[in-house]
Amino acid sequence: MNLDQVLQKLKSKSRPGELTGLARFGITGEKRLGVSVPELRKLAKEIGRDHELALKLWKTGIPDAMLLAGMVDEPEKVTEKQMDAWVKDFQSWDVCDQVCSNLFDRVPFTVKKINQWAKSDEEFIKRAAFAMIASVAWHDKEAPDKNFIRFFPLMKKAATDERNFVRKAVNWALRNIGKRNPRLNREAIKLAKEIQKLDSKSARWIAADAIRELESPAVQARLRKS
Numbered sequence: 028m029n030l031d032q033v034l035q036k037l038k039s040k041s042r043p044g045e046l047t048g049l050a051r052f053g054i055t056g057e058k059r060l061g062v063s064v065p066e067l068r069k070l071a072k073e074i075g076r077d078h079e080l081a082l083k084l085w086k087t088g089i090p091d092a093m094l095l096a097g098m099v100d101e102p103e104k105v106t107e108k109q110m111d112a113w114v115k116d117f118q119s120w121d122v123c124d125q126v127c128s129n130l131f132d133r134v135p136f137t138v139k140k141i142n143q144w145a146k147s148d149e150e151f152i153k154r155a156a157f158a159m160i161a162s163v164a165w166h167d168k169e170a171p172d173k174n175f176i177r178f179f180p181l182m183k184k185a186a187t188d189e190r191n192f193v194r195k196a197v198n199w200a201l202r203n204i205g206k207r208n209p210r211l212n213r214e215a216i217k218l219a220k221e222i223q224k225l226d227s228k229s230a231r232w233i234a235a236d237a238i239r240e241l242e243s244p245a246v247q248a249r250l251r252k253s
Contacts, residue, residue, distance in 0.1 A: 028074050030083045037091055040066045053192075054121045056090035064125070067091065071098035078104040085113060090122055097126035102133035110140055117151035120192050124158045131155070132162035145181040150190050157185065157196035164203035172211055175204045179218050186234075187227040194229040198236055205241040209250045216241050 041060035049061060074080065074095075081100035084092040093116070110131060117123040131137060137159055144156035160178050163170065178200070185197050205215030216238060223234035240246060 127158040128162035160200040
């Protein structure tokens, strides 16, 4: 399937009437078509993996096409240069999170980019670092605990960032790590309590929300069965 055919399919699935509602949730971007994620996933399955097509879809600047690009790209063909270029184009949280969870968390240099991007001053670049941590914590069931504990200093430092899209990503990463197994649950709660003591409204919110979920009866019951 070539670029023109894919764009035609995307436009046929557009939902312009949904754009105002999506914008209220921070899902914005010029040229957005309003194609739903389930529809994008169906189309991605139909297309299959195609690195060259992914690059072309990204260059259109259409958020829906960019989401699709992350779904059809081939992780083993992604370069650091491509990642650094794409992350600079993130203008909404959905594109950031979907690309991180569908593609960037599967490349050979995910950890390197997490460490680099967590220090960025750009809101969505910084968010991407913690979105990748959250995604790896959710997807990589075999990763050892130490692979996540090593990110704790980055998370604690970023917890004082008052920007909404950063603090929510730090919280997301913390919760996903704490739901992996009993040991990481204890370690994540311990980190959350350290974060809670920081002189920052953002840090207190991150910590309180994470502790609420990680200490909840539902999470604790599931971990006891794991």
